[in-house]
Amino acid sequence: MDHAAARSWTESWVTAWNSHDLEALLAHFTEDVTFRSPVAAQLLGGDGVVRGKEALRAYWAEGLRRIPDLRFEVVGTYVGVDCLVVNCRNQKGGLVNEVLIFDGPLVREGYGTYLGDDADPAGTR
Template sequence: MSQHHPPSTLAALGRTWVEAWNARDLERVLALYDEAAIMTSDRIPMLGFDPSGTVRGKDALRTYWGKALGLVPQLHFSLIDLFVSPDSVVVLYANERGKKICEYLRVNDAGLIVQGSANHLVG
C-alpha cells in the first residue's frame, strides 16, 4: 500500500514546482519528477510531439519542455491555489498571459512526480 503524503509536503512540492518554472531552471523542474514520469497536455501535439498528447520519461520531458521554454521566453506562473489529496497536488496558476491553468501532479512513495496533466479552461 502506498504511503500518504502530508498536505504540507504536497503543498511545498507545488510551490517548489512553480518556483522552479519561474527560475526557468529545467533541471530543477525535472528533479521533481520520477525517471518514468508521464505528462499529458494539449500543448504536446501543438509543439510537434506525440499526437496522443502524452510524453513518457524524463528525457522526453526534457526535450518537450526545453522546446516550450525556448518558445516562451517570458514564461511566468503566478500561484493562485494548491489542492491536495493523499497522493497528488493540483496547482492552480495563471501563466504570463493571465490564462488560468490547473496542473495535476501525482506523486509516488518517494515524493517524486510520476504523472502530470495540464488542464486548460474550455473556450
Template sequence: MILADRWADKWIDAWNRRDLEAPLALYAPAVEMRSPFAKVYAVDGMVCGIESLRDYWGEAMRRMPRLRLEKRAVYSGHLALTLHYEDDSGRNCVETFLFDKEDRVVFETACYDRLR
C-alpha cells in the same frame, strides 16, 4: 510525504527561473505527462519518460522566454496534488500530479481555460 504548498512553490519557482533541471528532479524516470500542448510533439498528447519531458519543456522554455507563473491554489490528495496557476497572459491552468512512494511525479495532466 509531499507538503503540497512547498512542492508547488518549488515547481513554480523553477519555471519562473527557467531552471529546467530543477522541476525535472521532482519526476520519476518513467513519468507520463498529458497536455493539449503536447499534441504538437506527440500524436497522442502524451510525453513519456524524463528525457522526452526534458525535450518538451526545453522547447517550451525556448518558445516562451518571458513566461511567468503565479500560484492561485493548491489541493492535496493521497500521493497527489492539484495546482492552479495563472500565467502572464492571464490564462489559467490546473495541473494534477500523481506521486510514487518516493514523492516523485509519475503522472501529470494539464487543463487550461483557453488554449490561446
C-alpha cells in the same frame, strides 16, 4: 501528502518554472514519468502524451524556447491522496491546472489542463 508538504513542493516547483531552471524542475519527476497536455500536442505533434523524463525535458525545453516569458503565479493548491492539483495563472493571465500523481516524493504522472474555451493554452499561435 499533507498541506505543508504540498506547499513546500509547490514553492520549489514554481520557483524552478519561473527561473526556467529545467533541471530543478525535472528533479520533481520520476524517470518513467508520463505527462499529458494539449500543449505537448501543439508543440511536438502527436497525441500530447510525453513518456519518460528525457522526453519531458525535450518538451519543456521547446516550450521555454518558444515562450521565453513563461511564468506562473500559484492561485491555489488542492491536496488529495498521493496527488496534488496546482492551480496557476500563466504570463498571459490564463488559468492552468497541473494534476500531479505522486510515487513517494516524485511525480509519476501529470496532466496539464486548461480552460475549455482557450483555443491556444500555450500562447503559441
